Amino acid sequence: MSRAKKTIFKTSLETLYHSGLFRIMAPMAQGCGVIFTLHRVEPDPGHDFWPNKLLTITPEFLKTVIERCLSAGLDVVSLDEMAARLEAGETERRFAVFTLDDGYRDNLTHAYSVFKDHDCPFAIYLCSGLPDGDAELWWLALEEIIRRENVLSFALDGDEQAVSIGSTAEKTACFERIYWWLRAAPVERQYGFVRALCKCYGYDMTALCRGVSLSWDEVRRLSADPLVTIGAHTARHLPLAKLSEEAARDDIENGTARLSAELGVSPQHFAYPYGDPGSAAVREFALADSFGFRSAVTTRPDMLDEESRRKMHALPRVSLNGLYQEGRYVDVFLSGAPFALYNGLKRLRSA
Ligand SMILES: [Zn+2]
Structure with a gap:
């Protein structure tokens, strides 16, 4: 997101919050649930130059998000429970799913205890190149x-x-x-x-990769906890839509095979690397389906609703972005209002 877009998005969040518009829009926009995207969770290192800040939230903010979800009446559920509810059309009780992409060590050292303290399930979409030490971050x-x-x-x-x-x-x-x-x-x-x-x-x-990544022993330790789901996220973290179909299939297959070999179980859920429309589209959704994944997630911003059961391999997510770590923004996110406006404008533009 460019600096101008970040400013516009922040201004929109503030306007939605302070005008109270997010509360008015919530019944139409909130859907039945939300899948949050996180990457890294660690204390603020206080860098002046920190262009990847959007990928990191603090443990305190993670706690705030979980508590705001619970106090808003949402169930925090696992990917399996999410899939079961969507497949069965059980969309009356709203829910939130927490997913962390890539496989950073701070997921264990900083995020795990926060989820555990709240007895909240969460998922890590693991790129096997991180614990293998050969991912090019x-x-x-x-x-x-x-x-x-x-x-x-x-x-x-x-x-x-x-x-x-x-x-x-x-x-x-x-x-x-x-x-x-x-x-x-x-x-x-x-x-x-x-x-x-x-x-x-x-x-x-x-x-660099070995310094920031979970090891396979650490992944196994997390995986042994029933609160934790390990999903697949390819072997090399390549933008699949830019590859030949064979190369895209290989990267999914290699990542999945490494997870199965190290953990003894096949991953049931998948996240597309980057997950934007330029990295994952119709061909990749069909590929994920052909691997038999129960669900697959993008980074296209939106809430879940009863229609989501028809696109289980193209589910949207909402980023918990390090640039927007304010409790009031969580309330706005949970209303679905910013995404309804964003997607509505996008649909208008392409009409
Ligand atoms: Zn990723």
């Missing part, structure tokens, strides 16, 4: 390199440049520019760029 590597350096030399589309990145503003602008160029680039160019940058600046992406 390029968005984190890019942040770390830009944090350390004062000048960055790189080539975008063959255009060599050396950019001053001494100040926080310069670092942020440089990150945004490269990040969005990489998100739009073909997969191999994306990985080639970051590998070359790591080599040039002596940065060890494998050490």
